[in-house]
Structure formats: C-alpha cells, structure tokens
Amino acid sequence: MIYTLNAVTKVYPTRGATVRALNGVNLEVSAGECVALIGQSGVGKSTLFRLLNATQRPTGGLLCFNGQEVGKMSGRELREMRRTVGTVYQQHYLVPSLSVLDNALCGRLGSWSLLHTVRNAMSPAKHDVEVAMGVLESVGLADKRRVRADELSGGQQQRLAIARALMQNPDVMLADEPVASLDPALAEAITNLLVRLVTDSKRTLIVSLHGIELARRHFPRIVGLRQGTVAFDVQSASLNRDMLDEVFQPDRPQMQIKESTQTDASQGRKICCAR
C-alpha cells in the first residue's frame, strides 16, 4: 500500500468556529493505481491532497505512506516523502518571474544540495538542462524554454506544472483539480497527458476532478467525497446515479461543516423570520 488512511480528520482553527475539513476519511491506495476523487467544492479535496503530500498534518487518525506513519517522520524523512510525491495544483503555483526551464528545474530542488541550487540558479548544469528538456519535450513545451512562466497561456502553464512535478521523478502524482480552469477540449488533453505520463512509468496517480464523465473515461477507480468523508469508493463501471446524487445533492449546503456557536444558527433563523 502506498497510502493507508484510517479515520483521518483535519480541523482548521478559525475565529469563533472551527472548520472541520476532513471528518474521518478511510482510504487505501496501492502502488500503480489511478484514482479519481470527485465531490463538490469545499468537501475537503484540497485538504486531503495537502495531507497526502505532507504539506499539512492531520489533526486526528492515522496516515501512513509506504507503511510508515507520517506523524512520526523526522524532518528529513518528511522532505524525502515530499520529494517522492509530485503535486499539480489547480492554479499551477508556478514562479511567475522565472523562465519555463527554471520552473521545470525547480522540481529537482529536493534532490539538490544548496550549493548546487545556487550554481544552477546562475547557470544550470548541462546534465540538469538535458533532463529538464526531456521532460519539457514530453509535455510539448520544449520550444518555450526561455519564456517567462507568466507569459504562458493557461493550458501551457498547467503543462509546465506537470513537467515540474515530473522532474521530481515521483512515485506518486497528485493533481488537485488540474483542469478546473480550462476549457473542455484542453481539460481532456491535459487529463490524457497526465494519465499517459503516469501509466507509462507505472506511477500512482490521484486526481480530483469536477467532471464525472472525464473521471469515468480515464480512471478505473472513483472515490466520492461528501462532507469530509468518503461517500463511496467504487470501480468506475459500477458508478451509478444514486451515488452521484449522494455526492452532488443540490439542495443541501455542502460547504464545510461549521461547528459554530449556537447563536449563529439561531440568528440564521431570525433572519429567515424577518423575511
């Protein structure tokens, strides 16, 4: 098992109320799997990704990576785990003022020494440039290597973000809504690219998506999230209407559950009365 999650919770402390983003998630993902996560905005998908790439800590429950408990890792082990997990974000999170090549090279920071980083910041080593150009080639950006990242189009930026994650040579690829801000044709192309790049090299892929059709077409396993828990976890062939209804119930507020004070609720009622 690459990931084992047992009753994982994540609570964000905010003023007046605590926001429970994840509420007991149980999930197992084995090496080489391709999993799609679906669910409405605010059900905790992004939070889940931040736990899976160890940029945040779970509040409760057990999260294991390759059989090792994440909560007991040392700083060095955490960094090593982050290096083996590549993450692609919805808004790609590129460094705007760096060139395409430099952004791709950023993916290798985890395996460089500080001295090598400084040297490469001034002028990149030949070997590193070759690796980066190979990866940029595979996402179709080789000819743009000198362009500033913020001068790329949305689809190109997303491909660059994928290239940066690939530069890590990761065992696991995580992609949080990688196509949410792209048009349907581009979304299809990017999803295709991700799946192809990952399955070619037998990596594990976990992607969160809005489009159910996209998920069903490309991913053998689909996990539905609702209110911070796993609502269903099925083969995509057996996905049915009821399951989708459960996850995408339109009439129920599905934003984060707020454990707020009671006055909040009663005030809400008062406003209703006033209407």
Next chain:
Amino acid sequence: MQAKGAKFAVLASGLSVPHKRRVFARRRLAGASALVAALILCWWVAEVHPSALFEAGAMASVWSFLRGLFPPDLSLGFLRVTVAAVGQTLAIAVVSTVLSIVIGLPLGVLSSATLWRRGVLHEGENESSGMHLIPVVSRLSRALLGFLRAVPDLVWALLFVVGVGLGSLAGALGLAIAYGGVLGRVYADVFDDVDSRPVEALYASGATRAQIFLRAISPQAGPRITAYTLYSFECSLRAASVLGFVGAGGIGYEINLSMRLFDYGQVLTLILAFVALLSANDALSRFLRQRLSTGAPGRSSVRRLMESALSSAVEWTPRGRSHAVGGAATRIMWLIFATAIFASFYAIGFADGRLFDVGILERAARFLGAMFPPDLDLAFLSSLVKPFFQTIGISVIGTLIGIAFGAFFAPFATSTLVFVATDAAGKHSLAQRGARSLIYYAARLVLTLLRSIPELVWVLICILAVGLGPFAGTLAIGIHTGGVLGKLYAETLEEIPLKPIEALRASGARPLQILFWGMWPQARPMLTSYTVLRWETNLRVSTILGLVGGGGLGQIIYINIQLGFYARLLTLIAVIYGLVLAADGITDRLRRRLASA
C-alpha cells in the same frame, strides 16, 4: 430582502435610537474639545509666536540673508571645496547603503514570518523537528530592526561621532545602522508579501527553506527589493547632506560653516550643487526603476538593471540579443559599479585601518560602557517632560503649517486642474495658456525648493528670523513639509480617475468646483494617509532639530553629549524609541480609521 432585514433590525432596537444618537453627539463634542485643547497645548509648548516673524529685526535679517545669497560664490577655490564636499556626500551615501544592505538583508531574512514563523512552510512539520528556538530568534530580530529604525539617523551618526571620532566614517556607519533597520524591515515585508502558492509548490516537492528562498521567494521579491534599495539610497543621500551638522562629514559641514561665517553666497553654491546631485540621482533612479519591470526571465534584478542601463538606447529584447555581447557589457557595468563602491569605501577611510585601530576600539568600548546603566534619576527624568512635549508640539504644529503650505500650492501644481479645458480647441488664447503654464511651473519650482533644502538647513535660516528655540524648528518643519506634501497632494490629484471629472467639466464646472466636487472626494483617503504618515516622519525629525538649536529633545541630547553624560544619552534614546513606537501605533490606527470613515 436585505432592506427588509435592516428595517426589522431598526424596529427591534426601537426606542433606543435617539438616545444613542445623543450619546454619539456628546462623544463627538468631547472629542472635538479634547482635540482643540491638545492643539492649544502644542501651540503653547512649541512657543509659537507668529508676531516674531513681523518684527522689524526679523524681516531685516531674512532680507540680508536673501540678499547675501546672490551672487553665489563661484570662485575656483570654493568650487573645488564644493566638488569635494559633494563627492564626500556621495561616498557616504554609497558606503552607508552598501553597509545597510549587509545589515538589513540577513536581519530581514531572519525576521520574515513566512520563512520562520507561520504559513505554508510550517503546517506540515512534526513536533520533533527541533525548531522551537527559531521563531523566538526571528521575533527578536524583528524587534532589533524596529529599534534601529526608531532612533533617528542623525542620533546614530552622533553616537558614532562620539564613539569613533569626527568625520565621514562616523556618518557612514550611523546611516548604515539607521537605514539597515529600515531596509531589513522592508525586505522582511516584501518576502512575506510574495505569492505564497509557488512557495507551497516547492515545499511540496521536498525543497528546503534555503532553496525555497532562493528559487520561489527571491525571484518574486527581486524587483521590489531593488526598487526600494534605490529609494533608500536616495534617502541616504539626503541624510548624508546634513550629517555635517553633527560633525560627521559631507556637504552639511560646509553649509553649516558658511552659514555661521555669514558667507551666504557660498551657502547658495553648496545648496545648488546638492540640489543638482539630488536631481541627477532622481533622474537616474527613475530611469532604472522604469527599466526594472522589463527584462529577461530568471535574471537577478540587479543584473537586469546593469544590462538595461547599457541597452538604454535600443529597445530591450531579451531573445534577440547576442549572448556574448550582453555578457561583456554586463561585466563592464559590474566593473564600474564595483570600482565606484570600492572608491567610496576608500574615500570614507576604511582603508587606513582606523576602524580596527586598538585606540579607537578602546574608545568606542569605553563610550558604550559609560552609557550603562542608563540615568534614571528622578530630577533628570522630570526635566525631560517639557522637551518631550515640545518635540510632539513641534511636529504637530509644523505638520499643520506644512498642510497649509502644501494645500495652498498643490492645486496650482496639478496639471489636470491648471490646464483644465485647454484641450477644447479655441477655448483659451495663447496668452492665457502661457499664463497658466507660468503658474504651473512656478508652483512646481517653489515646491521643489521647499522640499530639497533639508529641514536642518531650514532651521538655520529660521533661526535668523525668529531666533533660537522651538519656534524656529516648528517653522522649519512646516516649510519643508509644505514642499513634500504639496508635491504628494498634486500627484494624488493628478492620479485620480478622470471620468467623473470629465463629466463635471462637461456640465460646465470651473476649476475650483472641479477641485471640491470631483477631486476631493476621490482623493481624500490618499491625502489623509500621506499627511498622517508625514506627521510620523516629522515627529522623528523634531527629535533632532535641537542639535542645531531648534528645540525639543535634540537640544538635551546635544547638551549631554557636550557634557559627556553618556548614561543620560541612553535614557534619551530610550525615550525617543518609546515616542516613535507610540507614534507608529497611533498612525496605524488613525490611517485605518480615516480610510474607513
């Protein structure tokens, strides 16, 4: 629906509304009378007596000063003195800026909250990672920066004069400490301000803090850091021009000397030379800043500046440029840059080993030792009460005078107002347009003059008119602030959106009506914000006016240094630190209140 809700709320609170309004009105009245009382107190403690300005003697001495200015002394001997003084001022500014970067950058990195205290880089760490001490160190570093910043630059220079001896070395070190504090704080803020999403992405890929700083934070922060450092150089240049008043070298020494020898022609030469230096620097830094936003990706901003300075004549195209030429040109620029810095360090006296001389180090150590413990004798403390409030009074009344001057001149220096409707063809005759241009450029010239002569020089001039004391300091601050605020007001008025003004103009409004109905409502938040910020600056300045006879705490500092009471000096520094800290808090709250009101 919302309106109904609001109505409901009003009904629910029912009868209490008139009562509340009454309480509010009463509170307002109390606030207004407290304000008036405070202003009267300020007026009284700053010993403002406008009648002194109109006494025959005052007028006569101002007149003889003005007449003495002309003609400026352009004899070869004095020109040589002037050039040397300007060169020394420039060298002090260069050295102090380089050193302030050396001080500010490490402290700024250490003070950054993103790197050491909160945010994305911390949420994923386990407790065992052994980083408990670093947030404390980071906070301490921030507090240290606050302290370096709060003590006025001239006081730092004075401390070094006592510590390492008279001359430009002391001045450069003093400015380095003061501006190191400013730069460190600004750097930390810029680092904390960058888009945190790339930071998170690199963190998620296993990069260390140092790597994240190098590849995600500094590329984003680079342009702003460089721009602010350029601005800081300009500030150092201004400050370096008055260091001579406390015996720390530069052109101020010559100005002070010529003033005291009544050689006003020399004063004019020196001031003209200094204004020329300032405008040259202004033009250069504006040019560099404009270039900063363009350039090849991934280059450090300084390097980009170097290259752009060279390629000024041709349009900047990063990809169309041959690499070899760019490399050679950049190298030459770096060489010039490095030579200038080296020459400055040499000129200031870093090469003659004075800084590492045992005698001087011993003297500095003795000076430091003599400051501890601070003098907390009750008699001394109570003697500080009056100068303390005098300092506040000078800054408040001075700022008010500055507001009056600035507000009077600003409309004439606002191109959108002065040249109103000249775009409508045939509306104005050539003569009319000429008259308007004359008004506009005259107003600009006056504001530039008021602003580019440093406060301390204004103090000396005002002393001629009204004699030693806080009133001279108040007038000096008022005149200088008038120039600064007038320019800021005019720029603010010019920058506000033009659509509503065009609508007013189309309906036949005259300039004054446009000013009050079109511009004032839009510009008000910015104007008040600038004014409040300027008051804070003036408070710092008014703590040092006394060094040249302008009243306030500076006078006590001067006396105690002369007498060698260094323990009292430490107390005074602590008082100034507290005062500036309090002013910081007040202006923060004021600006937030005024922005929302």
